[in-house]
Amino acid sequence: MKLKNILYSMMMGTAVLTGTTSCVSDLDQYPHTETTSKDVYTSLANYEAVLGKIYAAMVTSGQGKGGDNKDMESVLNNGSGFDYMRMFINMQECGTDEFASTWLTGEQTTGLTYLSWDANDAWVSDMYYRIYYNIALCNEFLRNANSANFSGADAEKMKEYKAEVRFMRALFYYHALDFYRNIPMVTENDPVGSFIPPRYTPQQTFDYIESELKDCVGDMLPASTCPYGQASQGAAYTLLAKLYLNSEVYTGVAKYAECMEACKKVMDMGYSLESDYSKLFNADNDKRTNEIIFALPVSAEHTVSWGSSTYLVCGQVSMSNANQNVADYGVTAGWSEFRLRPEFVDKFTQTDIDGNGDKRCKFFTNGQSKDVTSMTDETTGYLSEKWSNLKDDKTTASNTADAGVETDFPLFRLADVYLMYAECVVRCKDANGKSLDWDPWNGGVNINDQTVIKSRKKGAIYWINLLRERAYGKDKNGKPLGQVWKENFSSKDAFLQFILDERARELYHEGYRRTDLIRFGEFTTSKYIWQWKGGTHDGQAVDSKYNIYPIPNTELTANPNLHNDNYYRIKE
Numbered sequence: 001m002k003l004k005n006i007l008y009s010m011m012m013g014t015a016v017l018t019g020t021t022s023c024v025s026d027l028d029q030y031p032h033t034e035t036t037s038k039d040v041y042t043s044l045a046n047y048e049a050v051l052g053k054i055y056a057a058m059v060t061s062g063q064g065k066g067g068d069n070k071d072m073e074s075v076l077n078n079g080s081g082f083d084y085m086r087m088f089i090n091m092q093e094c095g096t097d098e099f100a101s102t103w104l105t106g107e108q109t110t111g112l113t114y115l116s117w118d119a120n121d122a123w124v125s126d127m128y129y130r131i132y133y134n135i136a137l138c139n140e141f142l143r144n145a146n147s148a149n150f151s152g153a154d155a156e157k158m159k160e161y162k163a164e165v166r167f168m169r170a171l172f173y174y175h176a177l178d179f180y181r182n183i184p185m186v187t188e189n190d191p192v193g194s195f196i197p198p199r200y201t202p203q204q205t206f207d208y209i210e211s212e213l214k215d216c217v218g219d220m221l222p223a224s225t226c227p228y229g230q231a232s233q234g235a236a237y238t239l240l241a242k243l244y245l246n247s248e249v250y251t252g253v254a255k256y257a258e259c260m261e262a263c264k265k266v267m268d269m270g271y272s273l274e275s276d277y278s279k280l281f282n283a284d285n286d287k288r289t290n291e292i293i294f295a296l297p298v299s300a301e302h303t304v305s306w307g308s309s310t311y312l313v314c315g316q317v318s319m320s321n322a323n324q325n326v327a328d329y330g331v332t333a334g335w336s337e338f339r340l341r342p343e344f345v346d347k348f349t350q351t352d353i354d355g356n357g358d359k360r361c362k363f364f365t366n367g368q369s370k371d372v373t374s375m376t377d378e379t380t381g382y383l384s385e386k387w388s389n390l391k392d393d394k395t396t397a398s399n400t401a402d403a404g405v406e407t408d409f410p411l412f413r414l415a416d417v418y419l420m421y422a423e424c425v426v427r428c429k430d431a432n433g434k435s436l437d438w439d440p441w442n443g444g445v446n447i448n449d450q451t452v453i454k455s456r457k458k459g460a461i462y463w464i465n466l467l468r469e470r471a472y473g474k475d476k477n478g479k480p481l482g483q484v485w486k487e488n489f490s491s492k493d494a495f496l497q498f499i500l501d502e503r504a505r506e507l508y509h510e511g512y513r514r515t516d517l518i519r520f521g522e523f524t525t526s527k528y529i530w531q532w533k534g535g536t537h538d539g540q541a542v543d544s545k546y547n548i549y550p551i552p553n554t555e556l557t558a559n560p561n562l563h564n565d566n567y568y569r570i571k572e
Contacts, residue, residue, distance in 0.1 A: 041144040044154050051161050054137050054168050055229065058084040059296050059308040059409065072133050075122040076108065084134065085296065085409055086307030087127045089511050091179060091549070094123075096513040096523075097344040097530035098504065100372050100381045102336050113375065114535035115524065115542045118550065119567050125552035131176050135186070138169035142188035163219035167231045170212045171239055177205045177250060178515055179549045184559060199561045202250045206243065213240045223269045228286060228295065229408075235294035237265040238412040245420050249519050256424040263421040266293065271414045273470055277359055280413070282388045283330060283397030283406040293412040300398035300406050310404035311337070312387040312509055318378055323366040330389030332401040339381030342370050343530035344508065347501050358471045358482065360505050362386045372531050386509055415467055415506050422460035423499050426492060438495065439486045461486060464499070467506055496520070518547050 040046050061083040062070035074081025093099040094112035101109040111117030117124050142165055150158050176183045183205060184197035200208070217236040226232035244259035274280055274291040286295065298309050317334030318324050326334055340363065345353070352361035362385040372381040389397050389405040397406035425436050439461040443451025456462040465483050472482030489495040500520050503512065514523060522528035526541040533539035545566035556562050 037140065037144055041148065044150065044157060047141070047145065047148075047158065047161055050137070050141050051165065054134065054141065054165060055296070056303055057134050057137060059298050060303050060305045061307065065304040065403075072129060074126050074129075076126050081126055081130070083305050083307035084130050085309075085511075086305075086311045087123060087130060088175065089311065089509075090123055091127050092511040092514045093338075093509065095533075095546075096517060097341045097528075097533075098508045098513050100339040100341050100375060100532070102338060102376060102378050104375055107337070113532065115533065115546045116535060117546075119553045119556070119564060124549045125554065127549075128176075128180065128552050128555065131172050131179075132184075132186075134172045135169055135176075138165050138172070139186065139188045139190075141165050142169075143192075146188065159219050160221060163216040164231050166212050166216040167220060167236050167239070170209045170216075173205060173209050174239060174243060177202060177209065178246070180551055181250070181548050182562075182565065183551070184555075184562060196559055196561060199559075199563075206247065206251050209243055210240070213237075213243070223271065223293070228289060229297040231294055234266050234269050234271065235412055237262045238293050238417060241266070241417065241420050245424065246515060246519055254427070256428040260421055260424045260428060263417050263424070266414070266417045267421070271417075273414060273466060275470065277470055278362070278388070279392060280410060281386055281407065282390055282392065284392045285408050285410065287392075288410070291414045292408075292410040293414060293417070294410075296409040296411055298405060298408050300403035304404050306404060309387060309407040309409045310400065312409075313389050313405045313407055314400055316384040316387060316509075318364075318368075318383060320378060321364075321367045321383075324364055324383070327396070328390075329385070329387075330391075330396040330398075330400070330405070332399060336378040339368070339372065339378065339383055341372055341381065341531050343528075344504060345370060345382055347504055358505065359473070360471050373537070375532055384509060410510070413507075413510075416503075416512070418463040418467060419499065419503050419506065422463050423496070425458075425460040426496055426499065435492065460495075460499075464502060467502070471505075523547055 040050065057071065061074075061077075061081045062068055068080075070080050072081065073079060076082055090099075090101075090109060090112055094101050094109055095115045099113075101107065101113045104110045104113060108122045111121045112123055142162060145158060145162050145165070148158060173183075173185075181202050182199055185200040185205065185208065186195065186197040190197070213236050217233050217240075220226075220231065220233045220236055223232045223234040226234075241259050241262035244255040244262060247253055247255040247258075271293065272290045274288045279285065280288050280291065285292065286297065289295075296308065297303065298305065313329060314331050314333070314335045315337030317326055317329055317331055317336075319334045319336040321334075324334070326332065345363065348358055348361040348363075351357040353363055353365065355361075364383040364385050367379065368382050369380045370382060374380055387407060389400060389407055391397050391406075398404065426438060428436050430436060437459055439459040440455050441452060442455035443449055446452060453462070461484065465480070468482040468484065469480040472480070474480050484498070486495075489498060497520075500516060500522075503516055507513075517523035517528070524542045524544050524546050529539040529541070531537060531539055534542045543566075548566070550564040550567040551562050556564070
């Protein structure tokens with residue numbers, strides 16, 4: 001049995017909920033309490049079960065197979081909804097150059113795809129309530145844990161569990177901040193039932209997340225001893241780095257130096273890059289703990305879901321292209337959910353596409369046009385081959401028609417930390433207001449000299465080249481291919497654009513793209529246009545309000561403290 005299966009068989013259990021963002025009886029989006037806190041929070045084992053539910057709630061939408069015994073009422077999927085990560089992926093990818101959604105009507109992704117949603121959009125609404133459902137899980141755990149009486153080893157274990165739950169709540173609030181900005185804030189210290197949460201500004205939410213992460217990280221397990229699938233200190237510092245990286249977007253105040261420091265914390269924890277990029281996204285990726293900092297385990301036995309990595313593996317494969325063998329991806333059938341838009345494809349060369357260059361370029365092109373002439377025609381647009389349900393030995397891990405995939409979702413990877421650090425080097429300034437050196441040299445000219453390497457690690461180029469060495473390999477003489485140098489870039493802006501493109505090449509279909517494009521001022525503007533941006537084939541800029549998702553209209557009705565700054569209230 002795989003390690004992740006052991007983990008979830010131990011931790012998957014009953015969850016307790018008593019309240020989310022507000023308490024209004026006629027809103028079906030709110031979870032229903034079937035078991036009381038008094039019944040559940042009676043032993044350390046039961047706390048472990050609820051902790052397991054908090055983790056599992058990111059990759060499942062209910063307590064049963066494929067969302068059966070659903071966690072909450074929903075608009076999507078005939079009322080059953082989708083799991084957290086399927087919604088997160090669509091919210092981050094659908095409207096970008098990395099994703100061309102096929103099922104615009106059936107999946108209700110038209111608004112996301114064309115950057116034209118409103119406060120009644122099904123995905124905007126369901127994501128919001130799923131985030132706050134998960135926050136409610138965390139709050140209820142902490143509400144009871146703070147008054148629990150344990151001693152000895154059990155007390156130490158509870159201290160660790162509380163820190164993990166605070167981390168998870170910070171993660172959910174980070175997603176809420178990134179998506180919705182001015183959001184309601186509710187914690188374990190607020191009363192249950194009649195409490196109407198206040199509207200927090202982005203700065204207030206930022207400060208809260210920062211404080212929580214700094215306060216809980218010391219009680220979390222180090223990466224070296226943390227069980228797979230649970231959040232370690234490495235996960236906490238990675239999330240803190242993400243918060244700082246986007247601080248200027250959220251609050252107007254740059255915190256690139258702080259991001260670099262958080263990245264250094266992670267980089268000093270003993271992680272290393274996996275030598276084979278493809279193995280990070282196959283069914284044995286639970287073995288890749290050298291690079292994967294925080295994974296969301298997906299199990300065909302314990303966490304059967306049609307979302308998360310099942311969505312990514314099956315969704316990338318065509319239902320109708322006879323040139324594509326579905327068994328090559330460890331699936332029984334394709335879903336034709338999404339394709340790649342040509343502007344993203346163009347970040348790779350034809351040599352890459354032909355399989356003789358960048359190994360991260362995993363596209364299926366036979367029988368597919370590069371041009372996405374129609375969003376609903378699945379033969380237009382290249383297909384991704386990044387995700388797989390095959391094991392290292394190329395055997396199929398599970399029957400996807402019955403149980404989904406066995407491929408875990410790597411929420412945080414070391415590669416992202418390297419790229420965050422590199423970007424901050426370029427954006428950051430020293431005490432005198434001078435930009436930092438992208439590639440500092442000290443100790444001679446030999447690139448392999450340890451003194452030179454130590455100096456270069458303070459810059460950006462060194463870390464990017466580690467990723468590119470993995471991507472391109474080495475020549476017959478052992479010289480790394482694909483390397484870039486400071487002299488390759490004409491300006492700071494040119495190098496930053498390269499980093500953004502490198503993030504796309506390294507991290508596509510992992511849920512980063514929208515946030516990255518917003519940080520670079522390219523998501524809604526004319527600075528970068530891709531096919532079908534704004535609903536036209538050639539693409540067009542859209543209103544800047546689409547950098548932020550609106551609070552759902554149902555929540556505005558429930559909580560008078562909330563309002564949307566840039567969206568008109570639309571009557572249902």
